[in-house]
Every structure is written in structure tokens, then in C-alpha cells.
Amino acid sequence: MQSVPVGGGSLTAIGNQEIGGGIFALDDTFVYWTEYPGAWPGAAQLMKTPRAGGPTTVIVTDAWYPIALAVNDGYLYWTEFTDSDIGPQAPSTGGVRRVAVSGGATEALFTAHDITCLAFDDAYVYFVDEGVYWVDPGNGTLMKLAK
Numbered sequence: 001m002q003s004v005p006v007g008g009g010s011l012t013a014i015g016n017q018e019i020g021g022g023i024f025a026l027d028d029t030f031v032y033w034t035e036y037p038g039a040w041p042g043a044a045q046l047m048k049t050p051r052a053g054g055p056t057t058v059i060v061t062d063a064w065y066p067i068a069l070a071v072n073d074g075y076l077y078w079t080e081f082t083d084s085d086i087g088p089q090a091p092s093t094g095g096v097r098r099v100a101v102s103g104g105a106t107e108a109l110f111t112a113h114d115i116t117c118l119a120f121d122d123a124y125v126y127f128v129d130e131g132v133y134w135v136d137p138g139n140g141t142l143m144k145l146a147k
Contacts, residue, residue, distance in 0.1 A: 003031075003051070012053055026051070027071040030101065032059070034066050034078075046076060048101070059103045064094075070118040072125070073147065076101050079115035079127060096127055096145075110145055123147065 002011040024033040030048045037045060046060040046069070059076060066078040075098045095111040096118070114130040125147055128140040 003053075023066060023069045025069045025071045025076070027101070030071075032069060032071060032076055032101075034063070034069060046078065046099070048076075057103070059101070060099055060106060063097065067116050068118040068127070070120065071101065072120040074101055075099065075147075077109075077118055077125060079118060081114050081116065096125065110143070116140070120147070 002013050004011050022034070024031060026032070029051060031051055032046065032048045034044045035047050036043075043061070044063045044066055045058050046063050046066070047056055048059055049056040060078075063078055064080045067081045068077075068079045070077045077096065077098045079096055080094045095115055096109045097106050098109060099106045109125070110127070110129075112129045115127055116130055117126075117128045119126040123146060124144040126142065126144045129143050130140040
């Protein structure tokens with residue numbers, strides 16, 4: 001992963017993404033992203049590194065095929081997608097998960113098969129429950145739950 005000043009200039013390496021994914025999120029201090037240490041899709045690590053460059057930290061080691069990643073109010077949120085048509089059978093039930101940006105225990109906020117998209121307001125997290133996407137594509141449901 002690299003950064004470049006908004007006005008142009010040289011690329012600066014700020015982290016290392018080895019395999020697949022490519023989802024990232026930002027807060028004022030850090031860049032967060034997914035990295036697959038094995039094959040993609042599969043178990044991903046959720047990583048962070050300072051926006052100005054510096055050491056990379058693994059926050060979560062076992063996120064299953066994250067589709068969306070977002071930071072809000074001191075938490076890193078992600079969605080897990082369990083479509084077995086595109087990879088190995090998922091050990092996850094899918095859903096919306098979160099962990100403190102400093103790391104620690106993960107929380108399952110909502111469990112469903114295939115969850116995509118994340119958005120926030122002051123009180124809620126919003127997401128799309130795709131159901132079983134490959135059975136009924138395009139018929140997702142917009143959901144919300146209290147943070």
C-alpha cells in the first residue's frame with residue numbers, strides 16, 4: 001500500500017498488502033486494510049498502519065472474506081460474505097462484525113449469509129443483507145442496527 005500527496009509527488013510505502021482483497025478504510029491517524037496471508041478468498045487479516053507511515057499492526061487474524069471495511073467511533077467494522085460458490089466453505093456465518101481500533105475481542109453485531117456495504121450516522125450502522133446472493137442476486141435488504 002502506498003500514499004501520494006494530494007498535490008502530487010513521490011509515492012511513499014505505508015504498508016504491505018500481499019494477496020487479494022484490496023478493501024481499505026481511513027480515520028484521522030491510520031489506514032486499515034485487508035490482507036490474505038493464504039489463498040483468496042478465505043481468512044483475512046485486518047491490518048493498520050499510521051497514515052504517515054510506520055509499523056504495521058495486525059488487528060484481527062480471522063475475518064472471513066470481508067467485503068466492506070469502515071471506521072466509526074473508535075471501532076473498525078467489517079462485513080463477512082459466505083458465498084461458497086466463489087471459494088472454500090466458510091467457517092463464518094457471515095454478518096457485521098467490529099473490533100476496537102486498538103485491537104481486542106471481536107463482536108458479532110448481526111449474523112446473516114452475505115452482507116455488503118457499511119454506512120453510519122450518530123446512532124446506527126446501516127448495511128445490505130444480500131441473503132444468499134447466488135440464489136437470488138439483486139434482492140438485498142437495507143438494514144440498520146444501533147451501534
